[in-house]
Amino acid sequence: MTDRPAEDLDYLSFVDYAIGKAKAELPDTDPVAMRLGLTLHRLAGALVYDWESTVHRPRGLSWGGFRVLFVLWLAGPLESRHAARLAGMSRAAVSALVKTLERDGLVTRTQVPEDRRAVRLALTDAGRTAVTDAYQAHNTRERAWAASLSPSEQTVLIGLLEKLTTSPAAAAAQRLS
Amino acid sequence: MTDRPAEDLDYLSFVDYAIGKAKAELPDTDPVAMRLGLTLHRLAGALVYDWESTVHRPRGLSWGGFRVLFVLWLAGPLESRHAARLAGMSRAAVSALVKTLERDGLVTRTQVPEDRRAVRLALTDAGRTAVTDAYQAHNTRERAWAASLSPSEQTVLIGLLEKLTTSPAAAAAQRLS
DNA sequence: TCACGATCGTCAAAGGTTTGACTATCTCGC
């Protein structure tokens, strides 16, 4: 019982190995849910790493900085809290990131007349240029990933992901502010 | 052209809105690949946030710390570099996390006789208890998420995710050391 | 045998993110 074919696993074979081992150690484990969690997490990590290292870092943007520019680009000028909600991060994170983006001349911060607590964030021309350039490359990478699937597979996958995203479990996991 | 139904979007409606807007701004955009990237990233973020906030933080574990315990639990005692590869993080991250885990009595570090550069990481009894307890709760959350899908949908989803994970794009995105 | 390059773990530095506290401001009910 002390045999161990482990040690020279790569991440993919680790998933199979881990599921078998977990089932042996904790018989209550749901192996399908486990595989789903592991695979989804792994894939998303690889995606973000790819985006960040090939697209955004070379352009001087952090992954968080890009996400702020992205929501400002597509959802127009936004108050800080809305940018945070759409980008999926805390208000404090937006505040910190915008400090850099403003210094770099990509974003402007102006007071909202109707609510003096609020700050309206908007792209500068340079910001618009930066985000469109970056997103063009970003979408090219997305297309390279998606190309492994047929169009109908892509549709099915998106549908299943959206089903999970709108599930009760997702609703229970209310993120952030 | 300055109309703006944005501002009170939630994350889900943002995806639809963003895809339409991006297509208008950058006609070369592939909307399906865009939706896939956005949805996958969003879902993975919600998953990790759920795991971390409901399972691991309450038990005094960081998400990274749990991942190290997890691979040690399932792949037996491991040299540090192997733990890093399987957990999908840098060697430096493992080194930092193990410092805490060792202080908390969950992991032991012993020199490898055959290679005096290497360090073998192993769970203590307390570490084994901690990780099995945490993973039991973790898997319960995974099951809650997966429960939104029928068994055949789960199988299809896993198959498509694995197809992406083993795609050429994934191979090009070689992660870490 | 030895020198060179590769590899191991660690450290320091830099940056990102979250939480919680704080001030300023708004809103709603009295």
Add this chain to the structure above:
DNA sequence: GCGAGATAGTCAAACCTTTGACGATCGTGA
């Protein structure tokens, strides 16, 4: 009006992670 409670953005603290550098060690070919 006005006061209590909610909300906006910011700051500080804490933590995690990556990169790059380093000393120590290994192993391979001359």
